[in-house]
Amino acid sequence: MAKTLIEPASTSTDELRAMLLEWRSVIQQEIHELLAQHREHYTATHNDSVLDLEDMSLRDSTAEQQLSLLEARNRTRLMLDTALRRLDDGEYGLCEDCGDKIGAGRLRALPFAKRCLSCQHQAEVLEKIARQEVRRDDM
Template sequence: MYKTIKKMLNEMRYELIEEIARNRKVETDDLKDKIGDIYDLADNERDRQLSHILSDRDRKKLVEIDEALERIEDKTYGICEECGKRVTSNRLKIMPFARLCITCKSESEHLGQFNKVEDETSYRNLSNINTEEAEE
């Protein structure tokens, strides 16, 4: 039933593994070539950090792909982990490692934004409390 998606996930997995390997090779090559002035070193460090961020993102995506492949094997693939309803085939074609249906994903993102604003407000209030205590 999900042969096409499984094939797509395996191809994505292979490409990500290749990309991670290329990034690691570039990082090790960069370490060998770290001779230069302070500006070269700063550029190299910035590039290394960017590469690290990208490879972290790739690793997370690789985990998501592996988990989707496990769900296919477990026969739980395509079922929303939040509400238990079917994830639409269009969503799975676009994002084959999706865990949530569109509705639950939207609610999750909305809640995440709400929590982010709430956290920022709490921190602002805490800093005001600390300032007021210091004035007393």
């Protein structure tokens, strides 16, 4: 049989769940490490009684970077949790505007996509128009 371009009518739910879970465990691990680093950093900062200003600002900026990384990772984790919940409810991968299935290829590239391609396009156009109107109101 000729090999067809695999654009899966069905990327199975299991496959998606496995992908999301694997991603989640990677993120979880990163969060764990970042937290450990942050704790270490925090302890180091507070144990040193004598720090010159340069040291301190260096440490502060490292801490800030760690925190913003942590925040970003945590957001991803929450999005993964939502995706997994929707998957369990059978809602994952359905366009929130038209209710159609979002293509499996699109989901693989953008696991958090909420809309199918054409609704997303429409939404972006509308958003753009709305933004422009706001800007005009501001002037």
